[in-house]
Amino acid sequence: MIPNNLFIRNIELTNHKYFPLNKPYFDPDIESERIITKDSSEYVRSFFSSKLRDLELRSENNLITYIKEHYNRQHSLELDVELKKNLEEEDLSALKERYKEDVTEASFFWDQAIEFYKGTINMDVHVKPLSIYYFMLNAAKALLVYNGVLYKDRNSKNVYHGVTGLDLRNVDKQKFLVRTSEHRIIYFNENSDLNSIQDKQIDYNFIELNELYIQSNNGVFANLGNFFNNNIKSKEIFSLDDLISNLVFVHRAYSICKGINIDGQLFIPLESQCFGTHPEENKFLYYFKIDTKYKLQTLGNIIDLTTYVSEQGNHYMIKSDQSYSNNFNDIKSFILDIRQKHQYIAGVKPRWYLMKATDCDNIKNLELNPLVILLGIFHRLSEFSRYNPLKLKNLLDSKKNETSWLLRELIENAAYQFLDLISSEITHKEFHLPRTY
Structure with missing residues (x-):
């Protein structure tokens, strides 16, 4: 229930009484x-x-408009020169052929992805990472190809995996870039905390979670990140520990394993949320109510965009600079900004969480899309499945690794979470499980 002094006008839509966050x-x-x-x-x-x-x-005439709207999406990757030329010239024959080719190839990648997905269901946890990774890789290709951003590069490095595992105890650390807690990109050797990982005698059958890293290259990983405006650089490195801490569906397991209390967690659960309009100014706004167990110190530490309107108890409103005019194209950027600050846990009814804008208890907000995070994590875990299964076995052994339960939770739940989100991103639809499921 929205308090009276935080009253907002609902936006009437064809099938909804208000406009909620969408996946x-x-x-x-x-x-x-x-x-x-x-x-x-x-x-x-x-x-x-x-x-x-x-x-x-x-x-x-309708087809030209239809195809142009499809390729002129909000993502930030550049379309290839030929496609841009055909769109500008409205060359129907070329556009129709290109669109057909992209949809057909995306469908092929999707079929491959789902075969890998189905194969994971009855696999042992030590084998699953390999199948899960190839499901994620092919699903990511389907998304990129369908949106026209992986076309002319089919035979170039941009269709490579675009990510590789690193053992930072045994590499030249001066060559790599890393995101700091201030979200800047710096050279690895400029960060004293990371540089403290010294070369040492390596037991190749054992490694701790905070010693696992991946490095981005040109390829699907970087393309997927940049599709979501994540600005991933070549040779940028990421810790698996940091990546896992930025996934909402394992954030509780991560907090338990790391001994992090409620105030130090990155994600704040929401009881409700919706978009609406301000009753006096007709400004478009976002309303949310946080879980009663949580509290916000200052809103600026939680969400760093637009104008803060008001609060009462655990109810908050964020106001955009734009008036509501029944034209959703005018407010797309505000909606995207808000969406990028949230993650959800898929289920019968998705559970939405707001991500803190500032770091807390050594957890960095990497500002990466969860699809990108999962693709990077499972590339690294799949390498162990292929090349060093004993290392993966030890990572998942509770007697040898205190984070083994966290990793098992990740492996068992990641594929479904990835499937739900990427299905929504491809189709622009909202998926819910049946209540009887």
Whole structure:
């Protein structure tokens, strides 16, 4: 219930009484019904097929508009020169052929991804990371190809995995870049904390979580990150410990393993949230109510955008600079800014969390999309499955590794969380599980 002095006007939509946060980051289909299914992968298959049918059913003028709207999305990756030229010239024949090719190839990658996904269900936890990674890799390719940003680079380095594992005890650390707690990119050897990992005698069958790193290169990993405006640099490195700490569906397990209390956690659970308009100024705004067990010291430490409006108890409102005019294109950037500050846990009803803008208890907000985080983590874990299974075995052994439970929780739940989010991003739809599931 929204307090009277925080009253907001709901936005009336075709199928909703108000406009809630949606799972897709870009261009959420806010007026459509939720998709109730226990398997979003089959809906995505149907979605790709429907896009190919649309090519034959639309008129020429309508088809040009349809294709131009598809390729002119909010993501930040550059379209290739040929596609941009065809869009500018409105070359229907070339655009139709290109769109058909992108949808067909994306559908192929998706089919591959789902076969890997299904294969993980009955696998042992020591084998799962390999299958999960190839599911994630092919699903990421489907997303990128469908949006036209992996086309002319099919035979170049941009279709490589784009990430590799590092053992920082045995490499030249001066070559790498790292994100600091202030979210700056610096050379590795400029950071005294990270540089304290000294070369030492290495037991190749054992390693701790905070000694696991990945390095970005040109390829799918960086392209996926930059698709979501994450600005990933070549040779930038990430700690698996930091990456895991930025995933909401294991944040409770991470906090327990690390001994982090409520105040020191990165994620704040929300009881409710919605977009609306200010009753007096007609300004577009975002309202949220936090879980009663949590408290906010200052809102500026939590969300670092737009204008803070007011609060009462655990109710808050953030006001945009834009007036509401029934045109959602005018407020897309505000909606995206808000969405990027949140993660959710998929289920019958998604549980939404707000991420703190400032670091806390040695947890850095990396400002990376969870799809990017998961792809990087499982590339590293899959390397152990392939090349050093004894190392993975020891990582998952509770007698040898105090974070083994955390890693098991991650491996058991990651594929479904990834599937739910990337299905939403491809289709722009909202997926919920049936209540009887």
